[in-house]
Amino acid sequence: MSCGEPHETDCSEILDHLYEFLDREMPDNDCTKFETHFEECSPCLEKYGLEQAVKKLVKRCCGQDDVPTDLRAKVLGRIDLIRSGETVPEHDVTKAPQES
Numbered sequence: 001m002s003c004g005e006p007h008e009t010d011c012s013e014i015l016d017h018l019y020e021f022l023d024r025e026m027p028d029n030d031c032t033k034f035e036t037h038f039e040e041c042s043p044c045l046e047k048y049g050l051e052q053a054v055k056k057l058v059k060r061c062c063g064q065d066d067v068p069t070d071l072r073a074k075v076l077g078r079i080d081l082i083r084s085g086e087t088v089p090e091h092d093v094t095k096a097p098q099e100s
Contacts, residue, residue, distance in 0.1 A: 003043045009033050014044050018051055 003011055014037050020026045021034045038045040081087075 003041050005041065007037055007040055009037045011037075011041060011044055014038075014041075015047060018048060022048075022052060022055055 014021075014034060017026065017030075017034075021031060024031070026034075038048055
């Protein structure tokens with residue numbers, strides 16, 4: 001997507017990293033770059049506003065559910081495997097093993 005106007009930061013870069021901005025998972029100087037872009041580009045600002053509203057709605061509707069302890073442990077274990085570079089099993093580690 002592009003608004004057709006020239007910007008210091010291209011619209012495609014903004015939209016590719018929009019969730020990192022929404023989640024505040026980027027350096028401050030990159031956040032400033034995004035804020036400047038939103039001031040100049042109404043289509044990107046509109047997309048940002050829509051994604052922000054969806055994120056708030058999901059948090060309000062789904063953010064109260066507790067995650068089962070065993071599921072949390074399995075997911076964290078899989079993340080640790082990925083981070084360590086070990087081979088990750090292709091089967092779903094969150095499901096109970098099937099009996100033969």
